[in-house]
Amino acid sequence: MNGCESQHINRRSFLKRGTLGATGLLIGFYLPELRQAHAADSVRSNSAASGGRVTLNAWIHVSADDTVTIFIDKSEMGQSVLTGLAMIAADELECDWQKVRTEFAPADKVYFNPQFGAQGTGASTATRTSWEPLRKAGAAARMMLLRAAAQKWGVEPSECRAEKGAILHAPTGRRTSYGSVSQAAGKIPVPQEIPLKDPRDFRIIGKPTRRLDTPDKVNGRAEFGIDVRRENMLYAVVARCPVFGGKVASFDASKAKAIPGVKHVAQISSGVAVVADNSWTAMEGRRALDVKWDEGPNAAATSETIRKLFAERASRPGHIARKDGDPEAQIEHAARKIEAVYEVPFLAHATMEPQNCTADVTAQRCDVWAPTQNQTNAQKTAADITGLDPSKVFVHTTFLGGGFGRRFESDYVADAVEVSKAAGKPVKVTWSREDDIQHDFYRTASYAKFTAGLDADGWPTVWMNRIACPSIMGRFGPLKDNFDARSVEICDAVPYAIPNILVDYQLAEAGIPVGFWRSVGASQNGFFLESFIDELAAEGNKDPYELRRHLLRNAPRHLRVLETAAEKAGWGTPPPAGRFRGLAVVSSYFGYVAHVIEISVDRSKRSLNVHRVVCALDSRSPSTAGACSRAIFMIIRCCASRTCPSWTCTSFPANWHQPGPANSRCRRSLRRCATRSSRRRADAFAACRSGQKTWPDLFSRLRQAMPLAPKTLRNGVR
Amino acid sequence: MPIEFTLNGKPQRVNVAPNMPLLWFLRDTLGMTGTKFGCGMALCGACTVHINGEAVRSCVTPVSSVAGKQVVTIEGLSEDRSHPVQRAWIELDVPQCGYCQSGQIMSAAALLAKNPHPSDAEIDDAMRGNICRCGTYHRIRLAIQRAARLKYPQAKSAKARAGGAELLPTAQFAAQGGGK
Ligand code: FES
Numbered sequence: 001m002n003g004c005e006s007q008h009i010n011r012r013s014f015l016k017r018g019t020l021g022a023t024g025l026l027i028g029f030y031l032p033e034l035r036q037a038h039a040a041d042s043v044r045s046n047s048a049a050s051g052g053r054v055t056l057n058a059w060i061h062v063s064a065d066d067t068v069t070i071f072i073d074k075s076e077m078g079q080s081v082l083t084g085l086a087m088i089a090a091d092e093l094e095c096d097w098q099k100v101r102t103e104f105a106p107a108d109k110v111y112f113n114p115q116f117g118a119q120g121t122g123a124s125t126a127t128r129t130s131w132e133p134l135r136k137a138g139a140a141a142r143m144m145l146l147r148a149a150a151q152k153w154g155v156e157p158s159e160c161r162a163e164k165g166a167i168l169h170a171p172t173g174r175r176t177s178y179g180s181v182s183q184a185a186g187k188i189p190v191p192q193e194i195p196l197k198d199p200r201d202f203r204i205i206g207k208p209t210r211r212l213d214t215p216d217k218v219n220g221r222a223e224f225g226i227d228v229r230r231e232n233m234l235y236a237v238v239a240r241c242p243v244f245g246g247k248v249a250s251f252d253a254s255k256a257k258a259i260p261g262v263k264h265v266a267q268i269s270s271g272v273a274v275v276a277d278n279s280w281t282a283m284e285g286r287r288a289l290d291v292k293w294d295e296g297p298n299a300a301a302t303s304e305t306i307r308k309l310f311a312e313r314a315s316r317p318g319h320i321a322r323k324d325g326d327p328e329a330q331i332e333h334a335a336r337k338i339e340a341v342y343e344v345p346f347l348a349h350a351t352m353e354p355q356n357c358t359a360d361v362t363a364q365r366c367d368v369w370a371p372t373q374n375q376t377n378a379q380k381t382a383a384d385i386t387g388l389d390p391s392k393v394f395v396h397t398t399f400l401g402g403g404f405g406r407r408f409e410s411d412y413v414a415d416a417v418e419v420s421k422a423a424g425k426p427v428k429v430t431w432s433r434e435d436d437i438q439h440d441f442y443r444t445a446s447y448a449k450f451t452a453g454l455d456a457d458g459w460p461t462v463w464m465n466r467i468a469c470p471s472i473m474g475r476f477g478p479l480k481d482n483f484d485a486r487s488v489e490i491c492d493a494v495p496y497a498i499p500n501i502l503v504d505y506q507l508a509e510a511g512i513p514v515g516f517w518r519s520v521g522a523s524q525n526g527f528f529l530e531s532f533i534d535e536l537a538a539e540g541n542k543d544p545y546e547l548r549r550h551l552l553r554n555a556p557r558h559l560r561v562l563e564t565a566a567e568k569a570g571w572g573t574p575p576p577a578g579r580f581r582g583l584a585v586v587s588s589y590f591g592y593v594a595h596v597i598e599i600s601v602d603r604s605k606r607s608l609n610v611h612r613v614v615c616a617l618d619s620r621s622p623s624t625a626g627a628c629s630r631a632i633f634m635i636i637r638c639c640a641s642r643t644c645p646s647w648t649c650t651s652f653p654a655n656w657h658q659p660g661p662a663n664s665r666c667r668r669s670l671r672r673c674a675t676r677s678s679r680r681r682a683d684a685f686a687a688c689r690s691g692q693k694t695w696p697d698l699f700s701r702l703r704q705a706m707p708l709a710p711k712t713l714r715n716g717v718r
Numbered sequence: 719m720p721i722e723f724t725l726n727g728k729p730q731r732v733n734v735a736p737n738m739p740l741l742w743f744l745r746d747t748l749g750m751t752g753t754k755f756g757c758g759m760a761l762c763g764a765c766t767v768h769i770n771g772e773a774v775r776s777c778v779t780p781v782s783s784v785a786g787k788q789v790v791t792i793e794g795l796s797e798d799r800s801h802p803v804q805r806a807w808i809e810l811d812v813p814q815c816g817y818c819q820s821g822q823i824m825s826a827a828a829l830l831a832k833n834p835h836p837s838d839a840e841i842d843d844a845m846r847g848n849i850c851r852c853g854t855y856h857r858i859r860l861a862i863q864r865a866a867r868l869k870y871p872q873a874k875s876a877k878a879r880a881g882g883a884e885l886l887p888t889a890q891f892a893a894q895g896g897g898k
Pocket residue numbers: 754755756757758759760761762763764765766775776777778
């Protein structure tokens with residue numbers, strides 16, 4: 001099957017292929033700022049050592065049999081980045097898409113994500129940061145292949161062109177495949193000037209393309225971290241303290257060790273590991289362990305103590321994130337003063353694949369097989385534990401059964417490396433679902449306090465917003481003035497034209513680990529902001545859409561998505577009997593999105609039914625309408641699939657808002673998108689019925705996303 | 719005492735603790751990792767296999783209880799991805815991360831074996847125990863309808879019988895590349 005042969009390579013085999021040996025051509029491209037940092041221990045310098053000036057490496061490999069292997073340096077966790085990145089490189093390479101294979105790249109500086117200064121996937125950066133390097137890598141490879149063919153024929157490169165995996169020389173009608181010139185191309189210097197295609201000429205980017213990983217995901221062949229197997233491997237689970245910040249006081253392993261198949265019991269930094277000849281026996285062994293925990297400083301913490309802490313912090317002024325006008329003085333002159341408090345709980349990521357990692361530690365090297373979003377950190381974690389140089393740590397990235405930011409952490413890597421080191425064998429550590437839910441780096445709980453002033457006509461004149469919550473960034477270094485901008489993101493950028501605005505932040509550490517969770521601060525702050533503006537609409541007797549429109553007069557991109565969603569949803573026309581509509585508009589990660597959602601309320605069950613979702617998205621994705629639309633498709637799928645029978649989406653392609661001739665094409669695609677959307681809505685109506693999916697009881701407590709305060713509900717629907 | 723059963727059409731002799739769940743026997747002892755671990759408590763459906771044609775959660779099925787029975791896993795559904803459910807899954811690009819999909823496919827295949835033309839409500843009912851964290855439920859429903867048509871091309875689907883669209887345009891749309 002096309003491209004389904006994703007496999008893992010260790011760096012050694014990668015280097016072998018990189019040495020321009022008999023296997024073919026390895027072409028890559030350096031981000032200029034990485035050139036120096038990379039020189040010391042890179043693929044490239046290793047290649048250089050094998051002779052000559054080698055300016056090739058990292059992303060593209062062309063074999064003699066015309067197979068093109070594209071190294072995917074971002075983690076595939078369901079977002080289709082494997083296919084997307086391959087498309088970017090393949091388009092510039094002008095190769096035959098049917099000949100494309102992919103492999104996950106090893107950990108190496110050349111693959112650093114410039115947004116992180118590390119190799120990692122997250123924060124919606126994968127396509128954005130790969131776009132240019134991959135296009136250049138593909139284009140450079142194509143130029144080298146073309147020059148090699150021209151050399152072979154003794155003709156001018158300018159007379160040749162590349163097409164579908166072959167070089168053609170029109171004047172003589174000659175044709176040669178990429179594979180047959182790949183070795184010669186390896187000797188061509190990497191071009192300094194790499195002109196890129198006009199987006200008009202894209203053959204693959206922006207075209208409907210099947211995912212390369214689907215075939216292996218329908219027969220169980222795709223290898224996730226949890227599926228890794230090594231010779232002589234043992235299986236482990238870890239007993240962890242049920243209280244965050246606690247540690248092992250003492251433990252008695254005699255009963256566990258008495259279970260046939262249990263091989264070792266070892267204390268590691270995260271708790272007590274039970275190692276056995278299969279995962280189930282390890283779990284049985286863990287059940288038989290008798291551990292006394294020192295519960296540490298959080299022994300007495302409860303949801304109530306945390307809530308009190310947040311409320312207490314929110315009663316004091318914090319670090320000012322934004323101040324416009326003179327809110328403190330103006331609030332005294334407001335005709336009406338409105339206050340509200342919103343609270344959201346900690347949320348687990350609950351990736352479908354529980355955390356896991358396999359490690360093989362020897363005196364010379366350490367191999368780590370991990371479903372990781374953060375290869376550099378995985379490598380560093382293993383190097384720190386083993387004392388090996390990072391260059392001796394080989395990270396093999398597998399498919400990820402979901403990521404959502406959870407796999408940016410490396411705690412599960414540390415588990416496996418420590419246990420393998422202790423056991424002297426390859427070990428796979430598997431977390432149970434309970435481990436996974438109980439020992440996460442959660443989306444933070446947060447407490448948002450709002451005070452607003454309205455004038456006599458009901459228009460807002462003052463907006464004051466204080467956030468109290470733990471800090472994610474505080475984990476990585478001391479915070480300046482106890483301020484974490486991520487905690488207030490979205491809130492500090494409140495787009496509404498209100499003359500007096502104050503947004504401040506109070507750090508409130510609760511002793512619960514927090515981390516990056518989809519959209520990070522925006523996950524809760526968008527909810528806060530849009531709920532409160534609804535409250536103001538209700539208090540000021542304004543239509544929530546009209547109020548937003550009025551206040552978004554200086555925010556054209558917000559306004560545009562809002563108006564589009566409202567129009568498509570028929571805002572202003574009465575909803576069907578018993579149904580209510582609510583709307584919200586938020587910008588996050590350079591995207592602008594508005595939703596109109598139609599619900600009904602089942603008062604007896606105290607539950608909501610979602611009947612219809614209309615979404616308008618203006619994405620600043622560099623791709624064309626197709627890719628934007630795919631992105632929305634995924635968003636809606638996430639939101640709507642649980643309960644909603646109908647959804648509509650309209651996408652705004654790249655930079656529609658900027659003037660220029662290129663955009664007339666975008667606008668046309670936009671219209672096409674819109675037409676397709678309505679058709680899709682009809683299909684969705686026909687094909688879907690409400691199918692409520694909920695995590696069963698065990699998880700429901702933690703996965704409750706954003707509880708709607710009754711007041712918000714009342715004001716948010718119409 | 720070894721336990722004997724049929725696994726993907728071949729005889730299998732088992733010499734492990736009789737209370738070991740079938741899931742871990744498959745994954746760790748045999749190295750058949752297509753069947754996934756999601757919760758170990760029959761709550762998520764990732765570990766679904768067929769036992770005598772029934773969709774069963776292998777994480778709570780002691781290996782001893784399958785003695786003398788026919789067990790089919792995702793690896794044995796077809797040799798070459800040719801089972802109608804797999805074909806429909808490929809056609810509609812159903813999986814995202816893919817982790818839940820072995821279980822989804824096994825549940826869907828068991829449903830269609832019993833009920834060749836399930837309605838949406840019947841699909842929802844049969845698939846209720848299979849969680850997808852990526853939220854592929856829409857495409858799963860469409861793919862099951864599609865698989866029903868692939869399996870019984872002569873017969874009309876439940877939707878068609880009910881007077882609905884015979885060919886799902888959304889299926890075509892997804893087959894052309896998903897969200898484009
Ligand atoms: S692992 Fe068996 S149902 Fe979740």
